[in-house]
Amino acid sequence: MKKKILAIDVGGINIKAGIATEQGKVDEFVEIQTPKSDGPQGVFASILTILRIFNISSNQLNAISIGLPGPVGKDGIIYNPPNLQSWGVVDIPSDLARFLNYPRENIYAANDASLAALAEYKFGNGRGANPMIMLTLGTGIGGGIIIDGKPFTGKNGFAPELGHIVLDPNGPRCGCGRLGCAEAFVSHKGIVRTAWELLKRDKGSIMWSLMKESSNRIIPEVVKDAALLGDPAANRVIELTAQKLGLLLTDLINIFNPERIVIGGGITMLGKLLIEPARKYAIKKSLKRLSRDVTIVKAKFSQKAGVLGAAAMALEKIHNRL
Numbered sequence: 001m002k003k004k005i006l007a008i009d010v011g012g013i014n015i016k017a018g019i020a021t022e023q024g025k026v027d028e029f030v031e032i033q034t035p036k037s038d039g040p041q042g043v044f045a046s047i048l049t050i051l052r053i054f055n056i057s058s059n060q061l062n063a064i065s066i067g068l069p070g071p072v073g074k075d076g077i078i079y080n081p082p083n084l085q086s087w088g089v090v091d092i093p094s095d096l097a098r099f100l101n102y103p104r105e106n107i108y109a110a111n112d113a114s115l116a117a118l119a120e121y122k123f124g125n126g127r128g129a130n131p132m133i134m135l136t137l138g139t140g141i142g143g144g145i146i147i148d149g150k151p152f153t154g155k156n157g158f159a160p161e162l163g164h165i166v167l168d169p170n171g172p173r174c175g176c177g178r179l180g181c182a183e184a185f186v187s188h189k190g191i192v193r194t195a196w197e198l199l200k201r202d203k204g205s206i207m208w209s210l211m212k213e214s215s216n217r218i219i220p221e222v223v224k225d226a227a228l229l230g231d232p233a234a235n236r237v238i239e240l241t242a243q244k245l246g247l248l249l250t251d252l253i254n255i256f257n258p259e260r261i262v263i264g265g266g267i268t269m270l271g272k273l274l275i276e277p278a279r280k281y282a283i284k285k286s287l288k289r290l291s292r293d294v295t296i297v298k299a300k301f302s303q304k305a306g307v308l309g310a311a312a313m314a315l316e317k318i319h320n321r322l
């Protein structure tokens with residue numbers, strides 16, 4: 001019987017998983033809640049549950065490949081993931097191997113944003129582009145850079161941290177401690193902060209009434225709906241965010257001379273309103289010889305990006321085993 005790959009994407013809220021064939025086809029897919037307690041052991045137990053749902057045992061698997069929301073070194077060790085409470089430092093391959101009684105060398109772990117980039121490169125809108133850069137704009141900014149078909153992850157596996165490129169040294173404080181990182185502007189939190197700053201001075205904005213439907217919270221959807229209704233404050237929020245995204249794209253173009261930049265993540269629900277002005281800004285501001293051939297596109301995958309990327313990583317590693 002042909003062996004399969006268990007591809008898993010662990011998020012702060014949900015764990016998604018799929019069974020991939022060695023041809024890279026993911027034909028089964030499940031999603032369960034991330035356990036709130038028990039730390040890594042809770043997630044390992046969830047992986048057992050997933051195997052049961054798929055009705056497959058670990059000895060039928062050629063590899064277990066996991067994407068995680070935090071810094072993961074080349075050795076598969078994750079360091080203090082911000083969205084997985086009380087995890088600390090966890091050696092995923094060793095600990096999961098022990099838990100499942102499964103060979104450690106067939107377990108792979110990587111950062112979820114790097115895997116999303118790999119998914120777009122192998123199966124999505126970045127297919128074959130060299131270099132290809134992916135930005136995942138969500139709670140924060142995740143990044144992935146694929147050079148010559150391989151994720152570039154630096155000496156120890158933690159690169160690239162594209163969200164921590166400083167765009168304004170006098171800007172708002174970022175989660176990393178510095179001021180004005182890209183992530184402090186072009187993320188869920190960044191958009192909400194910019195919106196509040198403008199709302200404080202604009203009592204007539206439609207956003208005030210639209211946010212009643214979201215428990216009086218500003219969410220990017222409120223900004224989008226108000227912008228489409230012609231609300232000046234909402235349009236200004238998007239304009240300011242697009243400008244910062246444009247700055248980030250300009251830097252990336254000037255450093256990497258990429259063939260394609262793929263933009264994904266929850267914030268892309270703002271769609272063309274955000275991406276189009278950012279793209280125009282970047283093409284105009286970056287050095288001509290570097291931006292001449294770059295295309296900037298939306299990602300193909302949203303929900304399945306992590307699982308597909310985990311499958312792609314495993315396929316690559318299995319190929320290298322032979």
Ligand SMILES: [Zn+2]
Pocket residue numbers: 163164165174175176177178181183
């Ligand atoms: Zn930062």
